[in-house]
Amino acid sequence: MNSLYLVGFMGTGKSSVGKKMAERLKRRFIDLDDLIELKAKKRISDIFAEDGEPYFRKLEKNTLREISLKDKTVVACGGGIVIDPENIEIMKQTGRIICLTASPEVILKRVSGTGKRPLLNVSDPKKQIELLLERRAVCYAQADGTIDTTGLSLEEVADKILKCWTTN
Ligand code: S3P
Numbered sequence: 001m002n003s004l005y006l007v008g009f010m011g012t013g014k015s016s017v018g019k020k021m022a023e024r025l026k027r028r029f030i031d032l033d034d035l036i037e038l039k040a041k042k043r044i045s046d047i048f049a050e051d052g053e054p055y056f057r058k059l060e061k062n063t064l065r066e067i068s069l070k071d072k073t074v075v076a077c078g079g080g081i082v083i084d085p086e087n088i089e090i091m092k093q094t095g096r097i098i099c100l101t102a103s104p105e106v107i108l109k110r111v112s113g114t115g116k117r118p119l120l121n122v123s124d125p126k127k128q129i130e131l132l133l134e135r136r137a138v139c140y141a142q143a144d145g146t147i148d149t150t151g152l153s154l155e156e157v158a159d160k161i162l163k164c165w166t167t168n
Contacts, residue, residue: 003073003095004165008140009133010079010117011110012100013149013157018076020158030075036063044078048118061087068094080119082139098161099143102150104129 004021006014015031022029033044036059040047047056060078067075068090075095081087082099091097102110108126111117122128140146145164149157 001071001094003068003070003075003091004161005075005077005091005095005097006100006161007077007082007091007097007143008079008100009102009107009129009136010120011107012079012102013110013154014076014079014100016154017100017149017157017161018074020154021161022074024158024162025072025074028070028073030067030070030073032060032063032067032075032081033078035067036060036078039063043116045116045118045121053119057084064090080136082136082142088139088142096145096165097143098164099140099146100157101140101146101148104133106150 004025004027006018006021008014018031019029021027036047036056037043040059042050044056047059057080060081061084064077064081064087067073088097104126107129111120112125115121119132120128145161147157147160147164152160
């Protein structure tokens with residue numbers, strides 16, 4: 001209960017900012033994707049390649065359900081968590097959702113070369129980013145607050161989240 005869920009597109013800084021927020025709020029930090037990899041004993045990219053995206057989404061939802069039972073955590077979610085309205089419901093019932101955003105150009109710069117994002121492993125990743133951002137816009141809009149991270153330091157993003165957290 002009373003957890004802080006960070007959502008937003010890949011490369012918007014959820015994990016780095018999440019760690020910082022957990023430090024500031026003296027809370028436990030959970031990276032949902034790391035937990036999924038630990039449970040599945042394989043990398044997200046291998047889950048996508050070997051078991052498919054629908055299987056990954058099931059793991060994602062089950063893992064979210066489990067950790068939502070914990071008190072006062074800071075959770076960095078995978079970028080696609082918001083696609084499933086039930087996930088939004090779970091997060092709303094057990095905490096508040098803050099969405100981090102960045103421009104497609106910044107996202108591309110941050111994710112390129114890592115090879116960790118199976119959904120962006122396409123011939124034109126920039127186009128794919130724009131497409132997914134457009135498709136998911138209504139889902140991300142369900143967050144309790146949105147913070148554009150473009151050009152901001154980790155500390156500045158954390159300050160903004162705190163403000164949003166205390167005023168919402
Ligand atoms: C995904 C985002 C990834 C990861 C998976 C799917 C998405 O997490 O969960 O590759 O659908 O946007 P990050 O947002 O942490 O990269």
